[in-house]
Amino acid sequence: MHIPDGFINAGTSIAAGVVSAGGIGAALRRAAREMEDRQAPLAGLVAAFVFAAQMLNFPIAAGTSGHLLGGVLAAVLVGPWAGAICVALVLLVQAIFFADGGLSALGLNVLNMAILGALGGYVVFRVLRDVLPKRRPMVVVAAALAAWASVVLASLAFFAEYAVGGVGGVPLGAVFTAMVGIHALIGVGEAVITALTVSAVMAVRPDLVFGARDLAPGPGAAGPRVALEA
Amino acid sequence: MDRGNLRLFVIGGLIVALGLAFFVSPLASSSPDGLERVAIDQGFAETATDHALAEGPLADYAVKGVEDERISTGLSGAIGVVVTFGVGMVLFGALRAARRRRTRAPTA
Numbered sequence: 001m002h003i004p005d006g007f008i009n010a011g012t013s014i015a016a017g018v019v020s021a022g023g024i025g026a027a028l029r030r031a032a033r034e035m036e037d038r039q040a041p042l043a044g045l046v047a048a049f050v051f052a053a054q055m056l057n058f059p060i061a062a063g064t065s066g067h068l069l070g071g072v073l074a075a076v077l078v079g080p081w082a083g084a085i086c087v088a089l090v091l092l093v094q095a096i097f098f099a100d101g102g103l104s105a106l107g108l109n110v111l112n113m114a115i116l117g118a119l120g121g122y123v124v125f126r127v128l129r130d131v132l133p134k135r136r137p138m139v140v141v142a143a144a145l146a147a148w149a150s151v152v153l154a155s156l157a158f159f160a161e162y163a164v165g166g167v168g169g170v171p172l173g174a175v176f177t178a179m180v181g182i183h184a185l186i187g188v189g190e191a192v193i194t195a196l197t198v199s200a201v202m203a204v205r206p207d208l209v210f211g212a213r214d215l216a217p218g219p220g221a222a223g224p225r226v227a228l229e230a
Numbered sequence: 231m232d233r234g235n236l237r238l239f240v241i242g243g244l245i246v247a248l249g250l251a252f253f254v255s256p257l258a259s260s261s262p263d264g265l266e267r268v269a270i271d272q273g274f275a276e277t278a279t280d281h282a283l284a285e286g287p288l289a290d291y292a293v294k295g296v297e298d299e300r301i302s303t304g305l306s307g308a309i310g311v312v313v314t315f316g317v318g319m320v321l322f323g324a325l326r327a328a329r330r331r332r333t334r335a336p337t338a
Contacts, residue, residue: 001265006279032328038236040326044318045243051314052247055255055291055307057263064267065259082322089321093314098306099281099289158265168274175272182264205239 001069001154001183002094003109003161005102012165017107023115024088030081042208043078047086049197050074054090058189066186069154071117072125072147073194076139076211077201080122087114108161112154121150125211139212140199147194148187155183244315251307255291256300 008016035043050070057065070090075083088110094100101109128142159176166175201209262270269275287294288306296302 001263003265004278005281006277007269007274028325031322031325033332035322035325035329037326040322041236041240041319043322044315045240045247047318048311048315049243049247049250052251052255052307052311055251055258055310057259057261059259059261060264063261065261065263067258067263082325085321086318089318090314093310093317096283097286097288097313098291098310099284099286100291102279103282155264166274167277168269168272170272170274175268175274178268178271179265182267186264205235208236208239 001067001109001113001151001158002091002101003105003112003158005104007102007167008105008108008161009165009167010104012161013104013108015107016111016161020088020107020110020115023119024085024110027081027084027088027119031085034079035082038208039078039082039210043082043086046074046077046083047089050086051090051093053193053197054094060182060185060189064182066183066189068190068193069113069117069151070194071113071119071154072121072143072150072190073197075118075122076125076143076146076194076198077209079210080119083122084114084118087118108158112157112161116153116157117150120153121146122211124149129211129214134215136202136206136212136215139202139209139215140195143198143211144191144195148184148191151183151187151190152180155179244311247311247315248308251311252304255307256303 050068050073053068053070055067057067060066069087071083071087074086077083078086091101091106091109091113095103095106125142125146128145129138132138132142159179162175163172198209202212206212266275269278281289283289288309291306292302293305293309296305
């Protein structure tokens with residue numbers, strides 16, 4: 001899902017860069033207001049874990065693989081704002097040190113995977129949490145479904161970017177079908193990895209799971225709700 | 231809050247991340263990912279241009295100079311985990327310090 005240099009024209013890339021910079025700027029301001037003492041090391045760990053998990057490409061079809069994007073995972077564990085920063089940090093490290101994801105496409109990649117992936121994915125997660133019964137296992141179910149949706153959302157975003165500024169000039173209908181079709185499959189892997197990781201943390205330290213705070217006894221019950229209000 | 235316990239959790243999580251990066255990532259599928267597959271099938275893969283930092287010491291998840299492919303991939307992943315964690319701790323630590331200054335909360 002990492003867009004290299006050359007797929008999308010400069011104007012579209014710059015526009016995405018401006019949107020991403022604004023989004024990450026807002027996330028940094030929110031995090032600077034809300035970052036709790038124990039959340040800081042946890043967010044560092046989540047970023048490192050997402051980096052590692054993104055390396056684990058799993059086969060999905062003949063000659064095609066997918067890997068975790070991690071936006072919903074990060075947002076459910078440390079909150080949407082810190083989660084978006086985590087994924088953006090991973091993308092920055094990958095682009096600079098690993099030549100993965102074009103430098104000119106960094107804004108596009110941050111938009112698709114950090115802003116839409118973590119913030120957009122968290123909105124889906126919250127809606128699902130509101131609809132589903134208020135029980136702990138439902139946190140994992142909501143995270144899994146939101147994780148799937150976030151991958152499809154990112155693929156739709158790529159299609160929109162390609163439709164606006166794609167360099168190759170290939171028929172858009174085929175790109176749409178192929179892109180969303182493959183990522184609906186990759187999203188299943190995203191859902192499984194997200195569910196396994198969230199349930200592992202829920203088993204060991206449920207108090208650390210941002211997206212389950214409303215279920216935890218004691219203070220901090222207002223967390224997730226408050227966090228998404230502007 | 232039990233800070234010692236949190237430290238233990240973070241250290242344990244880091245060990246898991248390092249283990250995934252070093253031992254598991256060399257076994258990961260090297261097939262094109264979803265976007266690369268679409269680009270190849272739909273015929274726009276060749277519009278990709280070379281990455282400006284493609285000659286970097288860790289480019290393409292390999293450590294320059296390490297011959298063994300598995301060790302090279304695993305080592306690059308482990309370095310990436312450490313770098314990401316390090317930058318993350320500095321960044322999120324700064325955000326936490328910003329909140330502390332703002333709220334002037336009494337230290338526990």
